[in-house]
Amino acid sequence: MNTLNQLQLDQLNDEEKNIIEQVLKGFESKRQGRTTSYVSAMYAMAHEFDGDTLKITMPVTPIVHNSLGIMHGGITATAIDTAMGTLANKVAPPAMAAVTSQLNLHYTAPILEGDIYAYAKVIHHGTRSMVIEGWVETAEGKRAAHATGSFALIDRKK
Amino acid sequence: MNTLNQLQLDQLNDEEKNIIEQVLKGFESKRQGRTTSYVSAMYAMAHEFDGDTLKITMPVTPIVHNSLGIMHGGITATAIDTAMGTLANKVAPPAMAAVTSQLNLHYTAPILEGDIYAYAKVIHHGTRSMVIEGWVETAEGKRAAHATGSFALIDRKK
Amino acid sequence: MNTLNQLQLDQLNDEEKNIIEQVLKGFESKRQGRTTSYVSAMYAMAHEFDGDTLKITMPVTPIVHNSLGIMHGGITATAIDTAMGTLANKVAPPAMAAVTSQLNLHYTAPILEGDIYAYAKVIHHGTRSMVIEGWVETAEGKRAAHATGSFALIDRKK
Amino acid sequence: MNTLNQLQLDQLNDEEKNIIEQVLKGFESKRQGRTTSYVSAMYAMAHEFDGDTLKITMPVTPIVHNSLGIMHGGITATAIDTAMGTLANKVAPPAMAAVTSQLNLHYTAPILEGDIYAYAKVIHHGTRSMVIEGWVETAEGKRAAHATGSFALIDRKK
Numbered sequence: 001m002n003t004l005n006q007l008q009l010d011q012l013n014d015e016e017k018n019i020i021e022q023v024l025k026g027f028e029s030k031r032q033g034r035t036t037s038y039v040s041a042m043y044a045m046a047h048e049f050d051g052d053t054l055k056i057t058m059p060v061t062p063i064v065h066n067s068l069g070i071m072h073g074g075i076t077a078t079a080i081d082t083a084m085g086t087l088a089n090k091v092a093p094p095a096m097a098a099v100t101s102q103l104n105l106h107y108t109a110p111i112l113e114g115d116i117y118a119y120a121k122v123i124h125h126g127t128r129s130m131v132i133e134g135w136v137e138t139a140e141g142k143r144a145a146h147a148t149g150s151f152a153l154i155d156r157k158k
Numbered sequence: 159m160n161t162l163n164q165l166q167l168d169q170l171n172d173e174e175k176n177i178i179e180q181v182l183k184g185f186e187s188k189r190q191g192r193t194t195s196y197v198s199a200m201y202a203m204a205h206e207f208d209g210d211t212l213k214i215t216m217p218v219t220p221i222v223h224n225s226l227g228i229m230h231g232g233i234t235a236t237a238i239d240t241a242m243g244t245l246a247n248k249v250a251p252p253a254m255a256a257v258t259s260q261l262n263l264h265y266t267a268p269i270l271e272g273d274i275y276a277y278a279k280v281i282h283h284g285t286r287s288m289v290i291e292g293w294v295e296t297a298e299g300k301r302a303a304h305a306t307g308s309f310a311l312i313d314r315k316k
Numbered sequence: 317m318n319t320l321n322q323l324q325l326d327q328l329n330d331e332e333k334n335i336i337e338q339v340l341k342g343f344e345s346k347r348q349g350r351t352t353s354y355v356s357a358m359y360a361m362a363h364e365f366d367g368d369t370l371k372i373t374m375p376v377t378p379i380v381h382n383s384l385g386i387m388h389g390g391i392t393a394t395a396i397d398t399a400m401g402t403l404a405n406k407v408a409p410p411a412m413a414a415v416t417s418q419l420n421l422h423y424t425a426p427i428l429e430g431d432i433y434a435y436a437k438v439i440h441h442g443t444r445s446m447v448i449e450g451w452v453e454t455a456e457g458k459r460a461a462h463a464t465g466s467f468a469l470i471d472r473k474k
Numbered sequence: 475m476n477t478l479n480q481l482q483l484d485q486l487n488d489e490e491k492n493i494i495e496q497v498l499k500g501f502e503s504k505r506q507g508r509t510t511s512y513v514s515a516m517y518a519m520a521h522e523f524d525g526d527t528l529k530i531t532m533p534v535t536p537i538v539h540n541s542l543g544i545m546h547g548g549i550t551a552t553a554i555d556t557a558m559g560t561l562a563n564k565v566a567p568p569a570m571a572a573v574t575s576q577l578n579l580h581y582t583a584p585i586l587e588g589d590i591y592a593y594a595k596v597i598h599h600g601t602r603s604m605v606i607e608g609w610v611e612t613a614e615g616k617r618a619a620h621a622t623g624s625f626a627l628i629d630r631k632k
Contacts, residue, residue, distance in 0.1 A: 008182055009167070016185050019196060023181060024166055027174050036225035038177060039233060066243070067194035073243070073258040074236025075197060081232040085224070100231040101445070102418050102466055104262040104578040106605045106622060108598040123620050124582040128444070129417070129468075131580045131620060146597050146605060148580060148622060150418055150466065152445075259603070260576050260624055262420040264447045264464060266440040281462050282424040286602070287575070287626075289422045289462060304439050304447060306422060306464060308576055308624065310603075324498055325483070332501050335512060339497060340482055343490050352541035354493060355549060382559070383510035389559070389574040390552025391513060397548040401540070416547040420578040 019063045040082055043075070047086055054087035056118040060111055071111035071144075080105065080134040080147045083120035088130055088151040091122060095156055098130060102150040114139035128153050177221045198240055201233070205244055212245035214276040218269055229269035229302075238263065238292040238305045241278035246288055246309040249280060253314055256288060260308040272297035286311050335379045356398055359391070363402055370403035372434040376427055387427035387460075396421065396450040396463045399436035404446055404467040407438060411472055414446060418466040430455035444469050493537045514556055517549070521560055528561035530592040534585055545585035545618075554579065554608040554621045557594035562604055562625040565596060569630055572604065576624040588613035602627050 012020065026041030035041040043064065047056045058079055066072040081100055088098030117137045124131040129152055136145040170178065184199030193199040201222065205214045216237050224230040239258055246256030275295045282289040287310055294303040328336065342357030351357040359380065363372045374395055382388040397416055404414030433453045440447040445468055452461040486494065500515030509515040517538065521530045532553050540546040555574055562572030591611045598605040603626055610619040 012185065019185075020178070020181065023178065027170065027177075037223055037230065038221050039224060039230045042221070063196050063200070065195055066197060068255065068257070072195065072197045072236060072239070073261065074232065074239040077235035077239070077261065077263075078230060078232025081230070081235070085231070097226065099226070099268075100265050102262070102264050103231065103235065104260070104420060104622065105235075106260050106598070106624060107258050108600070108605055110257075124580070124617060126582070131582055133620075143598060146607075146622065148578065148620065150580060262464065262578060264440070264466060266442070266447055282422070282459060284424070289424055291462075301440060304449075304464065306420065306462065308422060328501065335501075336494070336497065339494065343486065343493075353539055353546065354537050355540060355546045358493075358537070379512050379516070381511055382513060384571065384573070388511065388513045388552065388555070389577065390548065390555040393551040393555070393577065394546065394548025397546070397551070401547070413542065415542070415584075416581050418578070418580050419547065419551065420576070422576050423574055426573075 015062050018061065022061065022063060039078060043078070045079065045082060047083070049087070049090060052121065054083050054090070054120045056083045056086070057115055058118065059115055060113050069112075071116070073105075073107055076107070076111065076116075076136055076145050077103065077105055077147075079116065079118040080120070080136060080145060081149065083118040084132040084134045084147075084149050084151070087120040087122065088132060091125065091130075092153055096153045097156045098151040098153055100149055101129070101152045103147060104149070105145055105147040107145050109138070109142050109144045111136070111138055111144045116144065123148065126153075173220050176219065180219065180221060197236060201236070203237065203240060205241070207245070207248060210279065212241050212248065212278045214241045214244070215273055216276065217273055218271050227270075229274070231263075231265055234265070234269065234274075234294055234303050235261065235263055235305075237274065237276040238278070238294060238303060239307070241276040242290040242292045242305075242307050242309070245278040245280065246290060249283065249288075250311055254311045255314045256309040256311055258307055259287070259310045261305060262307070263303055263305040265303050267296070267300050267302045269294070269296055269302045274302065281306065331378050334377065338377065338379060355394060359394070361395065361398060363399070365403070365406060368437065370399050370406070370436045372399045372402070373431055374434065375431055376429050385428075387432070389421075389423055392423070392427065392432075392452055392461050393419065393421055393463075395432065395434040396436070396452060396461065397465070399434040400448040400450045400463075400465050400467070403436040403438065404448060407441065407446075408469055412469045413472045414467040414469055416465055417445070417468045419463060420465070421461055421463040423461050425454070425458050425460045427452070427454055427460045432460065439464070489536050492535065496535065496537060513552060517552070519553065519556060521557070523561070523564060526595065528557050528564070528594045530557045530560070531589055532592065533589055534587050543586075545590070547579075547581055550581070550585065550590075550610055550619050551577065551579055551621075553590065553592040554594070554610060554619060555623065557592040558606045558608045558621075558623050558625070561594040561596065562606060565599065566604075566627055570627045571630045572625040572627055574623055575603070575626045577621060578623070579619055579621040581619050583612070583616050583618045585610070585612055585618045590618065597622070
């Protein structure tokens with residue numbers, strides 16, 4: 001890959017450099033096994049689980065802004081879906097994987113900056129499906145989004 | 159920003175280099191005004207509008223994969239929300255901006271690779287809100303997701 | 317049941333008598349096998365199927381009004397869910413029954429009177445689930461509601 | 475209305491008589507102002523409000539069964555939408571009415587008989603809209619449905 005060189009990097013503005021920095025740190029995090037996808041790596045998602053609620057912490061920087069300068073609704077959905085999916089796979093039987101089959105989100109406040117926290121909690125645990133509740137709070141404790149999702153439990157490939 | 163240097167780039171593996179390439183091309187696209195956010199820039203979204211349906215084309219590469227190696231449901235939501243939001247803002251009255259207030263998605267098939275196409279079409283156009291339908295098709299023409307969303311029309315800041 | 321007598325009926329006002337009339341006609345319709353539940357019987361639902369779209373016709377009378385004098389959102393949901401469920405069970409494999417697992421509705425216009433038409437169409441037909449689209453139009457052709465629903469295919473009891 | 479006479483009533487079977495009884499009791503309840511619509515009257519809904527959560531109690535009888543002999547998903551939606559809407563109008567500013575603009579439901583267990591309890595609680599209270607959470611529990615305490623809804627606040631007609 002010849003095109004990736006110092007010349008290109010020197011031409012970046014500060015905002016772009018910050019984004020590349022965040023992406024490179026994400027690569028490092030993924031190599032070390034702290035995240036399992038480029039999506040959560042690039043958005044610097046970190047998760048905690050207390051046995052009941054799964055919590056993802058994620059910084060809001062220009063990398064997630066939409067054209068209005070607020071957090072893109074799709075990336076808010078990504079944070080919530082990641083929290084829900086991580087939880088679903090933690091509580092699913094070992095031989096099964098959980099995949100999102102449906103997701104409904106309400107956006108209740110714009111997110112500008114600072115860390116956000118995405119939470120997920122099981123509402124219903126069936127034999128072939130789960131319903132999970134998720135929500136996002138801003139650093140100031142304001143609820144910015146609320147969601148519920150359906151997850152299908154499928155047999156893991158052996 | 160001293161930490162961003164050739165040394166770091168040389169240590170990247172091919173998959174990571176491809177991602178950095180895609181991100182740098184996105185920066186270029188954003189600087190030239192072809193995209194208006196880093197989100198659509200980094201995911202290389204391109205849109206077309208025929209006066210009725212808005213279509214976004216987007217490549218599926220490891221940058222959008224989840225830990226199962228298929229397209230992350232949140233990024234599918236991002237493609238659909240971007241198509242819907244772009245459409246909503248095109249058809250909204252000039253003095254108003256459209257923001258997602260609610261989004262419901264059904265995931266109907268996993269997305270592995272190739273380009274995907276996200277479509278959006280207005281279902282209901284009210285004075286303070288819109289309902290928009292969106293869906294994603296794979297390169298093979300399979301419907302991978304179907305969504306409906308509510309958009310609030312708010313006065314643009316002057 | 318001694319309490320059900322002519323005395324009670326004589327005390328009803330005209331609106332109440334009309335409702336009792338509608339309910340009694342529904343019983344007749346159910347006895348004759350034209351409807352299979354008291355819900356569709358009492359609301360005088362009639363359905364047609366053209367091999368693709370299922371259509372339910374239903375009169376809007378005070379029996380379905382909410383306290384604001386417009387059609388109750390739950391009864392609109394009932395019309396749509398009935399259209400979707402009837403369709404789902406028509407297209408499901410013979411050994412399977414389809415049950416609603418999730419339903420999302422957008423209400424786009426109030427319904428006052430006249431007949432309404434609830435439509436349902438399959439969006440996705442999987443092996444264990446379906447996604448179905450439904451909508452309601454007023455007698456004037458205005459879209460009053462739009463919905464999508466997930467249906468689980470379960471083995472019929474033998 | 476000549477057609478409504480004792481002859482018709484004598485021909486009803488026990489199940490039908492029970493339904494007519496329930497409907498007539500509902501009329502009485504509505505006349506006395508305990509319910510404000512025929513929908514909640516006929517389904518014998520009673521509500522309580524503790525300042526935070528609104529609770530509706532409702533009996534499950536054949537009047538609400540679908541063709542499979544379980545509670546019709548649309549009527550479950552009606553119970554939840556009634557709980558949410560009643561709550562929304564209680565907490566809305568006096569000059570405003572709340573109308574459902576969107577409703578998403580997950581069905582998590584079939585409802586066979588006994589009383590059900592539909593609950594509603596405010597998640598987000600904005601100036602022009604609210605997001606409300608609702609759920610249904612069976613007499614045995616099992617969660618049979620979970621929902622979230624968007625309500626638009628509109629100026630009351632003067």
